[in-house]
Amino acid sequence: MLRDLLVAKASEGLAVRVLCDAIGSLSLPKGFWQPLVDAGGAFAFYAPVRFTPRLRHRDHINFRNHRKIVVVDGRTGFTGGINVGREYLGLDPKIGHWRDTHMRLDGPAVVRLQQTFIEDWLTTTGELLEEARYFRRFGQQTPGDAVVQVVPSGPDRQWSLIHRIYCRAIAEARDRVWITSPYFVPDRVMQATLETAALAGLDVRLLVPQRSDARLVDWASRSYYGELLDAGVRIFKYDNGFLHAKTMVIDDWLGTIGSANMDIRSFHLNYELNAFVGAA
Numbered sequence: 718m719l720r721d722l723l724v725a726k727a728s729e730g731l732a733v734r735v736l737c738d739a740i741g742s743l744s745l746p747k748g749f750w751q752p753l754v755d756a757g758g759a760f761a762f763y764a765p766v767r768f769t770p771r772l773r774h775r776d777h778i779n780f781r782n783h784r785k786i787v788v789v790d791g792r793t794g795f796t797g798g799i800n801v802g803r804e805y806l807g808l809d810p811k812i813g814h815w816r817d818t819h820m821r822l823d824g825p826a827v828v829r830l831q832q833t834f835i836e837d838w839l840t841t842t843g844e845l846l847e848e849a850r851y852f853r854r855f856g857q858q859t860p861g862d863a864v865v866q867v868v869p870s871g872p873d874r875q876w877s878l879i880h881r882i883y884c885r886a887i888a889e890a891r892d893r894v895w896i897t898s899p900y901f902v903p904d905r906v907m908q909a910t911l912e913t914a915a916l917a918g919l920d921v922r923l924l925v926p927q928r929s930d931a932r933l934v935d936w937a938s939r940s941y942y943g944e945l946l947d948a949g950v951r952i953f954k955y956d957n958g959f960l961h962a963k964t965m966v967i968d969d970w971l972g973t974i975g976s977a978n979m980d981i982r983s984f985h986l987n988y989e990l991n992a993f994v995g996a997a
Contacts, residue, residue: 797818864996
């Protein structure tokens, strides 16, 4: 179990910190992370909400932390669409096979991944992680030659960066735009951008799940299909279980994997993070 492995590492003296979104982890048993704390690690819920007849001013059902971040020794990181839970291992019989996409990063790109975690941890706990041992120096030699930009976005920022990069990248495409998203509820700007690309003769494809785990969202998604199909967008449905991957490929020069769905909530309400990988 992941928790037991983290407890073992904390017992060895490693700095182990776990941050979970309070709404996304509602089903977590009380005291689940206490063994980690007892071993010297630390755990916190991001933006907890008290479900009382009248919510406190600082309680928000929206503005959830949807980011998926793992940082190891400041040198290696992981991000993408995978959460931690039985269903993400395909062990929930109601959902079945789970299809997702995650990525490993090595080198300087991990610095931005770690910076985002540090910001979220500070916001949640008030603890500033500033010890020098957390920050690695990278020389001229890097593990690979890919150009990687880690981009966080959220309601605390003036601009919705992931949304704007998506729109700009689609507008710059010259051959193809391939997108996977489990939830598809775009705003008018994103819808128009996709339709314009298709009308220009580009190969625009959207891959979504055949059966969603959120029926209301599934109905909302279908309301967009007519106009998109009329414009020439090709829509495919994944039927081998549930598709949870959030990816986009633009021609041969840009790809992205992250936590942001192709929907209004991810672009404007949630705290998200995507890694954009460009051709060297």
